[in-house]
Amino acid sequence: MPKQKTAPDSSRRSEAARRAILTAALDLVGELGYAKLSIEGIAAAAGVGKQTIYRWWPSKGALLFDALLTFATDGQDGQSAALPDTGDLAADLKLVLRATVAELNEPRYDQPMRALHTEIVHDPALAADYAERLDGPMREIKKERLRAAQRAGQLAGDVDLDVAVDLLFGPVLNRWLQRTAPLTPEYADQVVDTALRGLRPRDRQG
Amino acid sequence: MPKQKTAPDSSRRSEAARRAILTAALDLVGELGYAKLSIEGIAAAAGVGKQTIYRWWPSKGALLFDALLTFATDGQDGQSAALPDTGDLAADLKLVLRATVAELNEPRYDQPMRALHTEIVHDPALAADYAERLDGPMREIKKERLRAAQRAGQLAGDVDLDVAVDLLFGPVLNRWLQRTAPLTPEYADQVVDTALRGLRPRDRQG
Structure with missing residues (x-):
């Protein structure tokens, strides 16, 4: 020993x-x-x-980041972190984004999460730590779910998965940070539906 | 008089x-x-x-916001603010987003723009001022271009234009603020193409 x-x-x-x-x-x-x-x-x-x-x-920023990370992962066994996969990509993404909306609207998380998200903007060392310990692993979990959707034919095979993650998960965070409009579960659903189907008109032959 | x-x-x-x-x-x-x-x-x-x-x-935040606003609008006549409209929506959006990428990568704007974007996160009064004097008018200009695209049949008629603006313009800002990866013109193009065509597989009959 x-x-x-x-x-x-x-x-x-x-x-x-x-x-x-x-x-x-x-x-x-x-x-x-x-x-x-x-x-x-x-x-x-x-x-x-x-x-x-x-x-x-x-x-102060590094301490706060550790605090958020410690309490966010309490009660998880550290292994089972994966997005739900019921086979219905849109439903699974809406479930996850609605949970994010609920968490961001929690008064207990409001101040520390705002502080973390603004500290990383000004502090490259903290940003690198955040990327390595939180954003990177979370992004990998999201991409894993999107890869499964590609295998199931529910997501285009040639989509860049980092861009897909940015389109699906960025808007909710932005609306909350900038307070451009109320952050609702309906907005989470709209983002998922719009990102999946795209902004172009639907096939006119359909 | x-x-x-x-x-x-x-x-x-x-x-x-x-x-x-x-x-x-x-x-x-x-x-x-x-x-x-x-x-x-x-x-x-x-x-x-x-x-x-x-x-x-x-x-300090309000002063900095005024400074950015004053120098950003210098040399404009205040009337002609509109996104380019050549009839090709994808090309026009890429032009605008590539210009945004170039501006965000300018050292002179880096510190003040980061400061503005983090101050509004913590200061609801400044956020409201920002929404009224900068984000709101800019968003209206973007939506005007998207409405023209709807009339031209290049954008689905039932898309929520606020969600469309969030998907098209949010990712570049996020990547810059969080430094998750280098902010390049190619990324701007990818965001436009992916948002327009959506994440789902292309029509398999095609």
């Missing part, structure tokens, strides 16, 4: 402190908004020293 | 100060980034007092 770097007790304590910090960060960002969120405030709420936080995270 | 509220000299001086402030804001955000941009710094660079700026703009 390899020698452990830290004794079990110490790593249990570290893990407890880590969870307390992540919980405090999510609670406080919901309460105060991201602009007023401070490392000092998080440290006080979590009962740890500021230096502990600075040792583990390079920025 | 109605009585003027301010004498011509005074309003000329105000306009000169306003332009100096807007220019300084754009210069400084490009140099320092949005996080380090301060009202103090802008006032010093523009040669005005801080109070002048606070009197005219409620926030």
Whole structure:
């Protein structure tokens, strides 16, 4: 058995402190908004020293990203992440996008998700971390479902799957971020139907 | 003739100060980034007092938005804003989206445009102002081109034009903001082609 770097007790304590910090960060960002969120405030709420936080995270944005990632994957076994596949592509995509709409409309996620999505715009290192740990794996899961649809003849074989993901999943996020109009389940359905069938007129011979 | 509220000299001086402030804001955000941009710094660079700026703009975000809007509309007569219409919808949309790609890749616009797009995410008042003064009118111009395409039989008559605008114009902005992959003219073309023809397989009788 390899020698452990830290004794079990110490790593249990570290893990407890880590969870307390992540919980405090999510609670406080919901309460105060991201602009007023401070490392000092998080440290006080979590009962740890500021230096502990600075040792583990390079920025407020990185800490918040870890918090979202930790609580988003809690209760999942980490293996079963896949989009539903009932054989009906449109229905499966609507189910997923309606769930996204419901989550984005949750007050508890509003502030931290907005903060994450704006921090990555300004912070290339955080953007790379986000791409590697969240957007990349999520995109792969979406593309896997689209590949199955291609095999089933429900999606054109020559579609670029990254473009397909952008057309299907981008609009809901944009409408929420920019508040251009209310984000409803009906909008999710419309995006799926329109992206699948395209903007051109239907076959006139049909 | 109605009585003027301010004498011509005074309003000329105000306009000169306003332009100096807007220019300084754009210069400084490009140099320092949005996080380090301060009202103090802008006032010093523009040669005005801080109070002048606070009197005219409620926030750093609102000032930056005005700066972008002022310089984006300079040199336009304000009437001729329309998308090209050569009769070929796909070609016209590609032209517009490729121009957007080129603009977003301009270093001078990178910082201020990123700042604007993230400020509106956190500031509902600025988002409403943005919707009214920029996104709304631009969206109307895009929809006007799509309506012409519907009349010409190049776009399905029952497509929701807001959804169409979201599918056509959102992906380029997202890829730039999130840096998920390089933003190229080829990507612009792919988005247009894929949105127009849809993700479903082409008519198998064809």
